[in-house]
Amino acid sequence: MLQTESEPTSPKSPSLFRRLSVSPSLLRSVSSRSSVSLPPPSDHHAAAVVVYYTSLRVVRRTYDDCRAVRSILRGFAVAVDERDVSVDERFREELQAVLGRRHVALPSVFVAGAYVGGADDVRKLYDSGELQEVIGRLPRSQRIMCDLCGGLRFVVCDECDGSHKVRAVDSECAPLATPTV
Structure with missing residues (x-):
């Protein structure tokens, strides 16, 4: 007999995998x-x-x-x-x-x-x-680079060794809204 498989339960919020697929x-x-x-x-x-x-x-x-x-x-x-x-x-x-x-x-x-x-x-x-x-x-732009991020505006977080990124704003780096680990 044919049986229908139940779909696995997964979160309904868009995940990174779903966005990348x-x-x-x-x-x-x-x-x-x-x-x-x-x-x-x-x-x-x-x-x-x-x-x-x-x-x-x-x-x-x-x-x-x-x-x-x-x-x-x-x-x-x-x-x-x-x-x-x-x-x-x-x-x-x-x-x-x-x-x-x-x-x-x-x-x-x-x-x-x-x-x-x-x-x-x-x-x-x-x-x-x-x-x-x-x-x-x-x-024309004068291309002023931030001393902290080198103009990238995103650097690896020192607190978590790379699990989060930090965004530079107004020559100061401020943490992005990221989930806590």
Whole structure:
């Protein structure tokens, strides 16, 4: 006789595994070009360029796209606000709210508050010289590095030897909201 297996009980909150198991094609879905405005940066400085990316290497193409876009943007002498959605879930929620959809492609780039697009869009604009024209109009940055985090804004926590990360805000590092161990 056929017996139906009962499903294992698991927590209903989205786990890291569930978020990471999303299909790669969904993460790289093509974003429609629309005039999406970016809210003011939540950080201590107003960045002219904001990039949402992931530092997780789970989906290689997404990771490589994020790394390539960050490399392209760092080549310009403007302030780039890099928001890692894998380190701080608030960045992912912020991006979802700005774009008005639950599933967003990474990386997502905004220049002067306007949505530029993802990796393919940034590469095309960079290759054609249009990205230089747009970013060239923005004010130059003096790239001041924090002595504690070296400009990364996220460092390994000294208290727990790496179980948590620390986020630098206003040249001071403040702990992220993380579960207690």
